[in-house]
Amino acid sequence: MTETPVISEILQRAAGGGRISPEEALLLYTDAPFHELGEAADTVRRRRYPDNIVTYIIDRNINYTNVCVTACKFCAFYRAPKHAEGWTHSTEEILRRCAEAVELGATQVMLQGGHHPDFGVEYYEELFSAVHSAFPDLVIHSIGPSEVLHMAKVSGVSIDEAITRIKAAGLASIAGAGAEMLPARPRRAIAPLKESGERWLEVMAAAHRLGVSSTATMMMGTGETNAERIEHLRLIRDVQDLAVGNGYEGSFRSFIPWTYQPENNHLKGRTQATSLEYLRLIAVARLFFDNVDHLQSSWLTTGKDVGQVSLHMGVDDLGSIMLEENVISSAGARHRSRLTELVQMIRDADRVPAQRDTEYRHMRVHWTPADDPTDERVQSHFSSIALPGGGAGRSLPLTPVNS
Numbered sequence: 144m145t146e147t148p149v150i151s152e153i154l155q156r157a158a159g160g161g162r163i164s165p166e167e168a169l170l171l172y173t174d175a176p177f178h179e180l181g182e183a184a185d186t187v188r189r190r191r192y193p194d195n196i197v198t199y200i201i202d203r204n205i206n207y208t209n210v211c212v213t214a215c216k217f218c219a220f221y222r223a224p225k226h227a228e229g230w231t232h233s234t235e236e237i238l239r240r241c242a243e244a245v246e247l248g249a250t251q252v253m254l255q256g257g258h259h260p261d262f263g264v265e266y267y268e269e270l271f272s273a274v275h276s277a278f279p280d281l282v283i284h285s286i287g288p289s290e291v292l293h294m295a296k297v298s299g300v301s302i303d304e305a306i307t308r309i310k311a312a313g314l315a316s317i318a319g320a321g322a323e324m325l326p327a328r329p330r331r332a333i334a335p336l337k338e339s340g341e342r343w344l345e346v347m348a349a350a351h352r353l354g355v356s357s358t359a360t361m362m363m364g365t366g367e368t369n370a371e372r373i374e375h376l377r378l379i380r381d382v383q384d385l386a387v388g389n390g391y392e393g394s395f396r397s398f399i400p401w402t403y404q405p406e407n408n409h410l411k412g413r414t415q416a417t418s419l420e421y422l423r424l425i426a427v428a429r430l431f432f433d434n435v436d437h438l439q440s441s442w443l444t445t446g447k448d449v450g451q452v453s454l455h456m457g458v459d460d461l462g463s464i465m466l467e468e469n470v471i472s473s474a475g476a477r478h479r480s481r482l483t484e485l486v487q488m489i490r491d492a493d494r495v496p497a498q499r500d501t502e503y504r505h506m507r508v509h510w511t512p513a514d515d516p517t518d519e520r521v522q523s524h525f526s527s528i529a530l531p532g533g534g535a536g537r538s539l540p541l542t543p544v545n546s
């Protein structure tokens with residue numbers, strides 16, 4: 144059998160909902176014709192979402208501190224303890240930002256921050272319960288396994304206890320942050336002080352067992368091999384198999400790959416993931432993850448054009464408008480959007496736009512252009528991190544969108 148019939152058979156099987164092996168996924172990633180790969184992935188999307196709906200969410204990423212002891216080489220956001228540019232926002236400042244987000248229609252908040260040496264479970268309990276009491280309808284989809292491990296270590300408690308306590312305080316969902324590259328070699332190269340990929344997955348598996356769902360991410364472009372990219376997918380699929388097989392209440396809701404941004408960090412270099420590589424990975428992910436419902440692309444790091452093309456490669460969600468985002472923006476992501484523009488992008492790709500909540504329930508389907516949102520204030524903003532004190536007290540909009 145020649146290579147082409149082998150690839151055709153794998154594409155056909157995956158498009159039909161059959162499981163493909165990591166070796167087959169790698170073959171598709173490196174060798175499958177681009178259009179056939181995209182078509183197979185889009186077949187899966189159409190079967191899963193025959194209503195042709197592509198979703199988005201309105202949320203705000205609020206950073207409570209940029210102080211961090213972990214010093215990841217790719218990170219432009221953190222400052223070491225005692226650094227003059229380090230800051231920690233008060234609970235009042237975080238609540239003020241939540242209130243602005245709610246005013247602009249946000250349904251979710253992503254509270255993210257560095258590994259502050261003093262922040263144990265108690266800090267997160269207080270923060271989450273303050274946000275949850277003030278805004279009970281604002282879903283706290285926040286932190287990541289790295290923060291869970293850090294807080295458990297600071298407080299001297301188990302992973303299970305940390306998760307149980309922050310869940311009780313109001314955490315509804317764990318963000319896929321910190322996955323970067325899960326295989327050991329590329330992870331050690333870019334984040335030697337961060338927990339291992341196994342530990343990241345262990346926390347996610349524990350969260351799922353304890354009834355907290357999450358998302359899974361991947362940062363491409365720091366020098367990892369094609370095989371390591373596919374290995375990253377395999378590790379996530381195996382943990383999802385565990386959740387599904389054991390009937391856990393929690394699981395990964397979506398997979399979200401994004402591309403490394405090279406500015407202002409110690410890794411520098413350049414993003415070693417081209418748009419084509421990104422789109423191929425997106426399509427392979429849709430075919431490989433027969434057990435993960437949603438696939439989100441990252442227009443923030445790849446740009447709106449690539450984001451729109453991804454809608455033809457199996458993607459069913461464009462993620463958030465991000466009323467505020469500082470971490471990836473600090474490293475050079477310059478793409479910004481208005482909500483009206485994001486919705487038009489979805490419509491121009493011949494999909495039906497819909498606002499979703501954290502659980503991917505449709506809140507508002509824009510069946511016709513007459514149903515489209517019109518509030519031009521709902522837009523993403525430049526980083527507030529460049530401002531002294533992390534921009535404390537500054538109101539949205541921090542800067543206008545120019546595009």
Ligand code: SF4
Binds near residue numbers: 212215258
């Ligand atoms: S990526 Fe997170 S853990 Fe790593 S240095 Fe930045 S803030 Fe700290």
